[in-house]
Amino acid sequence: MRPPGAATAQISGKAGALVPPRTPGFRTIHTDEGSRYENAHAVDDRCCGRRAHRIDVCRASDLDRASELAAAVGLGARTATLVGSLSHGDPASDLPAVAIALGATLVIKGANGTREVSSDDFFQGFLETAVGPDELLIEIKVPKMNGAKWSFQKFNRRAMDWAIVGCAVVVDGNKAGVGLVNMDSRPIRASAVEAAIGGGANATDAAASADAGTEPPADLNASVEYRRHLAKVLVRRALEEAGK
Numbered sequence: 001m002r003p004p005g006a007a008t009a010q011i012s013g014k015a016g017a018l019v020p021p022r023t024p025g026f027r028t029i030h031t032d033e034g035s036r037y038e039n040a041h042a043v044d045d046r047c048c049g050r051r052a053h054r055i056d057v058c059r060a061s062d063l064d065r066a067s068e069l070a071a072a073v074g075l076g077a078r079t080a081t082l083v084g085s086l087s088h089g090d091p092a093s094d095l096p097a098v099a100i101a102l103g104a105t106l107v108i109k110g111a112n113g114t115r116e117v118s119s120d121d122f123f124q125g126f127l128e129t130a131v132g133p134d135e136l137l138i139e140i141k142v143p144k145m146n147g148a149k150w151s152f153q154k155f156n157r158r159a160m161d162w163a164i165v166g167c168a169v170v171v172d173g174n175k176a177g178v179g180l181v182n183m184d185s186r187p188i189r190a191s192a193v194e195a196a197i198g199g200g201a202n203a204t205d206a207a208a209s210a211d212a213g214t215e216p217p218a219d220l221n222a223s224v225e226y227r228r229h230l231a232k233v234l235v236r237r238a239l240e241e242a243g244k
């Protein structure tokens, strides 16, 4: 049993299994300011709230017990976590695109030790990640990029909705990192855009290949063609906002 957080708590609440004392929301993320690594910032599971309580919840043997514990400590009900969002592996979630754009490394811990996985290899399929059933994501390492510029662009109908399409962009000189939201069965990197920026292309020309290699879904919100169009528009806006 993995620890329930804000999203799980909301769903449990709707099912009547858990009554959250507060509405979930993102909290400040704590980093170690790079003291542990020379070239990376680290975001660890302090961004989950109370670490010890999380461990208690992890050890619970069934969902009812886990929900009860979460309610008792007020944990899941008030904390939406970075590690929870990434571990969920939702192709429409915002934060996976950020991890990809930043070139983050994800640190996974289990009974057999600790291993590191790049954000490109972490997201493996629809709601599937590299985290095994007996493992937890414990830390996210983000390369230091002094002076880099960034942008996050998201198209949705209402403020709290998942993105119909979204993108995270980081620009550091002629190097760009571009992560796409809801353009495939998993969060993905827009490699063609990154290569175009590396080759000196401007924002409009680079963004023209934002949908290259993607297999966007069609649903009630958007067709495949509309998502391809959105990706190009949003990536262009993001590159421009990030100074390209």
Ligand SMILES: Cc1cc2nc3c(=O)[nH]c(=O)nc-3n(C[C@H](O)[C@H](O)[C@H](O)COP(=O)(O)OP(=O)(O)OC[C@H]3O[C@@H](n4cnc5c(N)ncnc54)[C@H](O)[C@@H]3O)c2cc1C
Pocket (backbone or CB within 6 Å): 001, 002, 003, 004, 005, 006, 007, 008, 009, 010, 011, 076, 079, 080, 081, 082, 083, 084, 085, 086, 087, 088, 092, 093, 094, 095, 131, 135, 136, 137, 138, 159, 160, 161, 162, 163
């Ligand atoms: C109404 C609603 C609207 C939302 N809108 C958005 C949106 O616009 N954009 C967006 O990005 N997200 C959105 N979300 C998703 C939500 O923000 C994320 O799912 C949430 O941040 C996940 O974090 P959590 O801590 O709540 O994780 P949980 O829901 O508790 O966990 C998610 C999954 O990851 C597992 N998990 C948790 N922590 C770990 C860990 N350390 N290691 C391994 N596995 C772990 C859990 O077991 C679970 O399977 C929305 C959710 C709801 C309910």
